[in-house]
Amino acid sequence: MREVVEEARKIFPLSPFEGEKISFMDEESSWVLVRNRERLFSWGRYNFSNHVCSVFLFTTLFPTRSKIVRFELLTGAWVLMFLEGKGQRQCFFFNEESYALKERVRLGYGYLSKYEFEAKLGEGSNALFVSLFRMGRTSAVNFSMKCDTDLEIVVPFRGDMDVGLRERIEEEVNSVRLDRDVFYPCHEIGFSIDKIVPSVTLKAQLLSLKGELLKEVSLERGKKVVFCRGEDIPDGEYQFRLIWLDKNRKQEVTNTSFNIAKITPTEDLVGFDFLERRKYMTLEHFSKNPQSPNFLYKELWSPITGYILGEREKIWSQVAKYALGLYSQIDNEVIVDVCEFILNKKDCSEFLLQAILRLMYWDREKQRLEPEVREIMKKAILNFRFWVDEPGESLMHMGSENHRVLLHAAEFLAGQLFPDKVFYNSGQDGLFHALKGRTYLIEWLRQRGKFGFDEWNSNCYYTVNVAPLVNVYDFAPQEDLILRQLVKQVLDFMFFILAEDSFHGVFGTPCGRTYSPYVKYPDFQYTGSLCWLLYGEGSLWGGSGMGAVSLATSKYELPRILADIAASSEIVESRQRQGFEDPANIVVYRTPEYMLSSVLDYSKGVCAPQTHVAQITFKNKAVVFWSSPYSSSEGAGVRPDYWSGNVVLPRVIQYRNVLALIWRRGNFFWMSHCFLEPSKFDEIRREGRWLFARAGKGYVGIFSKKGLSFAEKGQYAGREIVCYDPDNVWLVECGCESEWGSFENFVNGVSLSKIIEGDEGLTYHSPSIGEFSVGWKKDPTLNGKPIKLNSPYLIKSSWARSLFGRGLIAIRHQGKRLELRF
Template identity: 25%
Template structure:
């Protein structure tokens, strides 16, 4: 199957669709959403404690069983008329997509319509792909029913639609059943026999359609990282009329029931390319998903993008003791933390009384627990900590409510339920087992209603299951290695066990905490935890100092930033756990010195990790992996510079069309097709073979240009300088900078289904040293040899070649990864200086 192409605009409200292109011009109804839980039941326990990143088949949950039963008998009436809520226009996604996150089982539906005008009347053939289910009517007659409803797995079929010469109305009902993160889309690709025109069935001028289309495709925050409190949005072409722009920031997915953090309106005036939305100065520092609606009259287009606010100062606590740093961070979290249960711990731990904020947080936490929302296990653990340590400071009625919620919760799949809590990933398995173990220990004589077990039985079973989890990660390491998103979740469970557990479980938790801190210390540079990651989202990559993990590094190692993240940090600061000295000792290499580290993580050595680090720059790679396989959220090569917290670069193969998308993999986080990767000291090599069916035929580099002192082109090189840190990126295909739209200032593309990249890092202390580095790069080349190996030619230095099947050779000899142990092998030597 070849990847579909974008349709082209012809004139007015018409969009030409040629064979191989998709239909993406639609008028849409509002989304219809309703709770759809099904009947409570036990789930099959498919957890084998061999954790991998990617799709997990968990069987049919009660909501999906209910859906299958409904589909057997339901009839769907054609909806002749529906409210037009907005337009979907070509330009940024070949799919018609509404993916998102729903914490409870939710049935979703949306009606769409367009007019398809063929050159000649007849049957036109389309490939219909979907996550969800689709029904299609042509001129009021149902012509296609395709309802696979496979959770987050695309299905496709071929359909024929009879189209009249003068044009036919085509209506679509797209549906999905959301079980937490849900891919919800359809893709209608024309196969033949001839091209046709898609025409919007609304009263709108061609100029307005063109304007809205360009706004949705090209809008970007300028800058991405807002440091002055002013949120400005830039588009490429001046608006032809005034456009009303509404921006909304919804709370995090863990607090989606709360009001928007921002709901602001601005006017993009005619002739202008920049609009400012007020209110960003009142936002907490963070990486914010932004829902934009562009409106001209009654015609609206919605677009989802993101930006960061960042005003916090760099903090140097290196002259403070760990206890003092913990106390400072607790005070900060108590005053500024997100309104989650961790903030309540911070408030109580600092000796404050249970104020209105604490009671509101507890009420929200109990609602999440009672409704068994997905991710409620993440708040159950700190709730148990709060109850264990600070219940005497809570009113009796509050204590009763907490005990009731704890006793009524569902702790594992062998207890009946009709929720969509995720029991199967590395971090969730830990938090569910910790919850069961600690809840049972706290209430040993009580009966837990969902399982009918006593607390003592729950504690015993939780400990037994925790032992299996520890057996796995102690043998294989973590599938979510270095993850700035999921290490804080691991900390939730492990810190609670270290604080409230007993015996071997407590000791094993402390030992694993030490190992995590060592890995964080290795990959933290100038206060920002970075490096290759087993799982990453855009926010972890684009906004390093704003992750939940960043304040851990600040408290543990003495330098960095504090933010409103309270998922686990207050537990670290309120507890007695102390990071090992070995972790603290490798955070800052001495000037002019470098360290390398090699170790493995993940089941069956899913990741062989290599690190090169100096005080100015670090290069980190996931070596080998599964070349050519479908990626998930693995971040395979990462460059991080000390001079600016956002000075970062990486190379990947985009996993979706939309530069602002959130799929797994997304455009920037993860890889659609995994490369073969090697790293040798200060050089990383990536070899991509995308195959013939790759959705994207290019690979690209992300370079946050405005965070660097210099981003220069030298032949086909991208040459970077941030402070004393230097880097060069080179590909076998010509590299082209993206100059418009979401990729402007960050994206450098290399076309080609087979392509090699190299990254070289170094350092220097003066402008002359940077010139020397540039001169060095002019003598370095990368190419494919006759055998298809990626060869790095750098006169006077070690010869490197990367083979798709055999991996790296160094001076013609096979390179053996130096340490296949979970314990990092660290080596110190002089840095590569110029």
């Protein structure tokens, strides 16, 4: 790391301006304007082995006079800083051993260091150069700095740039609007722009994910850019890149980019009788579409689809081809690359190992794979480190719920596959590993049946859990009835939750762990492919095929009662209590026109890096949800990011169709916001502090105590509702045509309802449920009676019932019954 810091010193004599090239550690980039508004600048990437993350920042400071200024620096990185002005240069270096370290501040999964130091600022311009470094798997960097005096901060411009013109260009940048990020064949691929600066040229480009230029348009007049229709380009991920050129159209002034995807949505095929057909179609899809639409890199986090394993996700395409009998089309290079990844014991190796094990078990009889390929697969298995009690080191994370089942299942299956072989890492034979893996696996399964999931209702990790469970169910000895029965019952329980709490294939509940693409874009939920396979609604673009391909090739049989529940149009209210360590009380209110769901009064005020607290789901995959980000960045390396997780969890109260989210200020809190894409709705209305929307026959009214407005710039301009007051209450009422008649009646009835505001919360006289009173500390009430927040039931609805911790789940529907015993 210190070598990297020393290398960074060489670039500090520069006085960079926007667009200037920069070279560091054999990588080239350009200086760009940081347009973020958050209190803590953040950038990060998720890696599978330790990497150094380097970020460089530069600006100019203008004090009113020459003076000694006291600074406070907050960061999660090593910091090398230069201050230069009036012929003097000051250099500072901060790490955890720094003399200036004042304290450590908790943020999410880690800590930030707070430093205090003094520096002399000369009269006039002072250049501030900051470089941030961090090494690790999640190599995120964070940075904020404040001082005890007033300073004018000026972004450095190119020498010949007129400041007034540059400000007008920035207004044009901020006026760019996207209707959506995910386009279908029927959509026009493009964007709109509200302001045009006559003396500059805007060059708009459509790029592939690889960076290839597909189409370019120059704008001198006009406010709408259409590159093509969705049907004109292949399914995949793309980027809009916008470049502003000076009046001579020679030199770049500034640029910005927007990530998008184009996909062909999966058509519904509802009905239990189509299950076998859906299995075949699932395998056919993933054999041709090995992962997210256009993956080109081996390790990549996509802000649209979210996949991070890159080309290695293609391993599930090979599994699908094998299952379809397309042996000659199997890509051996993908299998070898995956095995090398596993041999290096990189993080998430156990995800890929499930595919290798499935292929190995199949190929014991068929012998379709090349002998040398089988040999490297065997080597990858025998060298693996299956648990924390084994010798050696690895870069694998082993502690969370999904990692545990992946590792325990892999150990059991590997040991059973090679019972008399010595495993090189542990020095134990396969029989030992089979017994140990089975022991841990049995305990994991019983905990799920009694206490639910710690990563409750996760729209990504649900699918991750399916692959190892299906492998165990398919390849455990037929005589091991206890293990196979427990596995099947956990799968039944998971698929019941999917059936009951999905809305037309969208798993629209709060999540214990999720990532931003899966809450923003239902097409890319990992659970979407499971929902489509099992019940006929959802999206086969959800996930790499890890869960769906495993399930489509499995001996597991879906109980018909679950398919009937998924297809039901009944109004159902479900209460759940899930989680062994920190139970979450979840409520789901599902109607034919919408579904409203939340986690009640859960850990209010704390930072929750991946917790999704509430959502409304309508038809047409229209979703509405809230979060409080600490950063405007997105990706697995930043947790919580702009849309997934919360820097401060709100207190959430729901009763049927009415919901309140109450936020109070906390560390790094700078705003709460609501995701709502107008293009997915048929009508949008604004009435004072209320915003109303209609999707088909479903209605929603959203109220913000401290006011609301649509964001005016960035990727989500016009598609997110923001409130910058840290002490706020968001209030929601849902309704539908069968209850209200017209949308006009709903808007009038809700907007004219009485709201009594207090310092702590509010009382809302709902026209549908009555007097709904909530606050940060006060007990919530409905018509003067307490609203129950904690449930003694693992699951309780008109379809299922189970006491928390008992281990007996009874599912009933239309005279049919399914009992799960743990």
